[in-house]
């Protein structure tokens with residue numbers, strides 16, 4: 001499998017997930033990467049400068065030139081506004097990982113669930129046999145998103161990951177969830 005087999009846009013009822021562009025950086029910074037509330041449970045440090053976000057978006061753009069998937073920006077299908085990001089990252093052709101983040105104004109509207117269902121559908125169509133994700137052990141909303149998308153809870157991994165915005169310098173337990181074709 002290569003990125004040429006991965007569609008650059010995924011369309012759902014209310015969303016379009018699309019390949020990132022360099023000029024998305026300002027929006028990403030202003031709407032979530034710099035927001036402490038959004039960054040709380042993320043594995044990356046909150047962006048304190050636009051320069052950091054520009055590097056990240058640049059890396060997303062480069063990633064799409066490779067063979068192992070990449071980030072998608074989540075946009076409002078009606079307006080085109082960017083409301084968050086997700087990803088489809090291949091570890092090998094049968095194994096992929098994902099994650100999701102939405103700007104605060106759009107929480108609680110079912111968008112993370114709708115977006116993750118689109119990523120699951122992509123995984124299914126490409127013959128991926130396992131799509132997995134982690135969340136902080138107390139992040140109930142994120143766990144609920146995965147459960148609603150037919151991910152199975154596989155266990156609590158001890159001292160697995162640092163959450164730099166929540167407990168810098170410490171490693172924290174995470175919940176491991178995975179979707180497999182049999183689950184849907």
Ligand SMILES: CC(C)(COP(=O)(O)OP(=O)(O)OC[C@H]1O[C@@H](n2cnc3c(N)ncnc32)[C@H](O)[C@@H]1OP(=O)(O)O)[C@@H](O)C(=O)NCCC(=O)NCCS
Pocket residue numbers: 037038039041042099100101102103106107108109110111112113114134135136139140141142144145148
């Ligand atoms: C976690 C996050 C992605 C959830 O996105 P969302 O679009 O609000 O989630 P959904 O609307 O699809 O809802 C999923 C479930 O969580 C619940 N939920 C989401 N936000 C909630 C809130 N603020 N209060 C109460 N419940 C909430 C929903 O009720 C739903 O469960 P239900 O169907 O049983 O009611 C979003 O809050 C976010 O981007 N947070 C910051 C980034 C982050 O933490 N990402 C995940 C890292 S692992």
